[in-house]
Amino acid sequence: MSDEKKGGQEPLSGVDRAAILLMSLGEQEASTVLKHMGAREVQKIGNSMASLSGVSRDQVNQVLDAFITSVEEKTSLGVGSDDYVRRVMQEALGDKASNMIDRILLGRDSKGLESLKWMDARSVADMIRQEHPQIIAIVLSYLDSDQAAEILSLLPERARPDVVMRIATLDGIPPSALSELDDVIQRQSTGSENVKSSSVGGVRTAAEILNLVDGLTEQGVLDAVRKSNEGLSQRIQDEMFVFENLADIDDRGIQTILREVQTDLLVVALKGADQTVKDKLMKNMSRRAAEMLNEDLEAKGPVRLAEVEAAQKEILGAVRNLADQGQIELGGKGDEYV
Structure with missing residues (x-):
């Protein structure tokens, strides 16, 4: 948080300004805006919302300027921040909000390994990149998959296959060892929740x-994993759920x-999908909705492969959340994904 937020002279960051604006808009309007943001953006703004306190009128004026009248009527800055964040996140993300709310509200007071769950991915990568691959594997196994994936992408390319192999072959570690690692992370981050589980890692x-x-x-x-251990590579691939696997999900799940x-x-995601997936999705839409989707696809110009992959990954993240909540079953992978 900047010093200005605490009464100093440094300017507010972009995230802090966004948080002040959203908290000034009101819950319904704020949740509508948040629906159009990515999960990481929502988390960053949510962290700022949850930590705002004692915001001065001058600071509000700096952010909203011409909208000061509306701010005076609606501002709830620093009043019931935790409840506000919970309501806005719930409205914006529905069932998906629970883990993120815990990250934001509980993460502020977390230390050690738990503190890594709400740190910026690049900061975590910088902290652990010099550690032994086994330590890196344990840390990534302890984190949520989306955060671990971002951190893995920031590690040196030559280190990634070794780390993934170690994650896949990790079958839990003694609580004492996990506690020792927790202490190490706490000292490095100067910022521990008690270690609750040693069941981390594995092929999944x-x-x-x-x-x-x-x-x-x-x-x-x-x-790289296939060259080193073909069997392990195949087991990892067998556990992976890719965009084409959407065709295996039943109609209710779709x-x-x-x-x-x-x-x-x-x-965007369907620009790079095969016809089987497209047919499966459109079959479960109303005729008008399917026609509109077809029109949008035809009107959409060329899209970079990276954008298509990012859109597919985001949808797959939502699919896995629904599966974890028991709302859908992922077909073609066996009961362990239910």
Whole structure:
């Protein structure tokens, strides 16, 4: 947080200004805006919302300027911030909000390994890049898959396959060892929650992380793992759920997914999808909705492969969340994904 937020002279950061604006708009309007942001952006703004206190009128004027009248009527800055964040996140993200709310509100007081869950991915990568690959594997296994994937992408390319192999073959560690690692991280981050579980790692964890990295990184890691251990590579791939696997989900599950995914995101993702997936999705839309989607696809110009992959990854993240909540079953992968 900048010093100005605490009463100093440094300017507010962009994230802080966005948080002040959203908290001034009101819950409904703020949640509408948040729906159009990515998960990481929502988390950063949510962290700032949760930590705002004692915001002066001058600071509000700097952010809103011409909208001061509206701010005076609606501002709730520093009043019930935690409740505000919970309500806005719940409205914006629905069932997906729970983990993020915990990250934001509980993360502020976390230390050690737990503190890494709400740190910037690049900061975590810088902290652990010089550690032994086994330590890196344990840390990434402990984090949420989306964050671990981003950190993995920031590690040296030569280190990624070794780390993923170690994650895939990790079968838990003694609580004492995890506690010792927790102490090390606490000292490095100067910022521990008690370690609650030593059940980290495994093939599925490796697969979930690779599901969320970019396509080039994913293929490079899998190729390197295959050269070293073909059986392990195949087991990881067997656990991975890719965009084409949407065709294996039953109709009810597809309908649930469609309610969670924005049309604009779906259009980009389908630019790189095979016809089987397109047919599966359109079959579960109304005729008019399917026609509109087809029109959008035809009108959409060329899209960079990286954008298509990013859109598909985001949709797959939503799909896995629905599966974890028991709202859908991922077909073609076995009961362990239910």
